[in-house]
Amino acid sequence: ITLHLGYDLIRTVMQQLIEWREAASIWRRLVHYFGHPAPGNQLLKVPPSYNEIASMSLTTLQRLGISRKRGAVIRELGRIGHRVDTWCTEPIDGLRERLLNIRGVGPWTVDHCLGFSLGASDVVPLGDYTLPHTVCWALAAEERGDDERMLALLRPWAGQRWSVLRLIFASNLRAPRRGPRISG
Numbered sequence: 053i054t055l056h057l058g059y060d061l062i063r064t065v066m067q068q069l070i071e072w073r074e075a076a077s078i079w080r081r082l083v084h085y086f087g088h089p090a091p092g093n094q095l096l097k098v099p100p101s102y103n104e105i106a107s108m109s110l111t112t113l114q115r116l117g118i119s120r121k122r123g124a125v126i127r128e129l130g131r132i133g134h135r136v137d138t139w140c141t142e143p144i145d146g147l148r149e150r151l152l153n154i155r156g157v158g159p160w161t162v163d164h165c166l167g168f169s170l171g172a173s174d175v176v177p178l179g180d181y182t183l184p185h186t187v188c189w190a191l192a193a194e195e196r197g198d199d200e201r202m203l204a205l206l207r208p209w210a211g212q213r214w215s216v217l218r219l220i221f222a223s224n225l226r227a228p229r230r231g232p233r234i235s236g
Contacts (some may be wrong), residue, residue, distance in 0.1 A: 053156065054140060054169040054170065055137065055140070056104060056133065056137055057136050057137050057139060057140045057165070057169055057170070058129055058130075058132070058133030058135075058136040058137050059099060059133065060165055060168070060169040061073065061129050061133075061136060061151070061154075061157065061161070061165055062105065062126050062129045062130070062133070062229070063079050063105075063127055064161050064164050064165045064168075065122055065125050065129065065157070065174055066078050066118060066122065066126070067164070068122055068160070069119075069122075069162065074117070076169070078116050078117045078118060078119075081116050082099070082100070082116055083097050083098070083099050084097065084101075085116075086099075086104060086108070086181075087098070087099050087100055088099040088208075101210075102129075102130045102131070102132075102133030102134055103130065104130070105125075105126060105127065105129070105130030105133070106127050106130030106131040106133075107130075108123075108126075108127060108130070110123045110124065110127075112224070113126060121156070122156075124156065125155070125156030125157065128154065128155060128156065129154070129157075130207070132154070136151075136154075139151075140169075140170060144166060144170070144172050147166070147170075147198075148162055148166065151165070159177070159178065159179070160177045160179050160180060161176070163175040163176065163177035164177050164182065166214075167214040167217065167218070171214075172214060173212050173214050173215050174212065174213050174214055175214045176202070176203065176206060176212050176213050176214065176217065178199045179199065182226075182227070183202065183217075184197040184198050184199055184201060184202040184203060185197055185227035186203045186208065186220060186225060186226055186227050187205055187217070187220060188201055188202060188205060188227065189225060189226070189227035189228070190215075190220045190223065190225045191205045191206075192205055195227050195228050195230075196227065197227075
């Protein structure tokens with residue numbers, strides 16, 4: 053369970069519309085260029101403060117690879133990050149509503165954050181481009197799927213669906229790709 057829900061939300065917003073590996077690279081660059089040496093270890097860095105994130109220009113965030121729209125949400129999360137950190141002990145349903153009231157934070161972002169950051173065992177992020185394909189491949193050897201099929205396959209694990217998703221993530225399974233690979 054996290055003590056820094058605000059930072060977790062920022063990292064999750066970075067994952068909107070891009071692959072998590074690309075988002076992780078962006079976060080790494082942000083910490084490298086704007087973070088501070090960790091106490092007791094000058095080789096490690098801690099992230100910039102919420103106030104520093106809130107005051108970053110959209111141009112700076114764009115240079116890191118963050119779209120203007122996501123950059124505006126990240127700046128807002130920097131502005132309210134300390135408050136968001138105090139919410140992590142609230143019951144999941146109330147916390148979900150609070151997080152959904154933040155402009156630019158939708159159900160997909162909230163569900164990812166509740167699962168990864170707070171260990172909510174039954175959340176299932178809907179509306180993800182690749183997750184239904186991955187779940188359908190992992191659980192039924194079906195190359196393609198949608199949210200409805202994914203939920204049907206996860207039904208036997210009601211109450212622990214996020215736990216099943218975490219196992220699938222950890223296995224690094226991916227549905228077969230279609231079409232030519234994009235180089236880059």
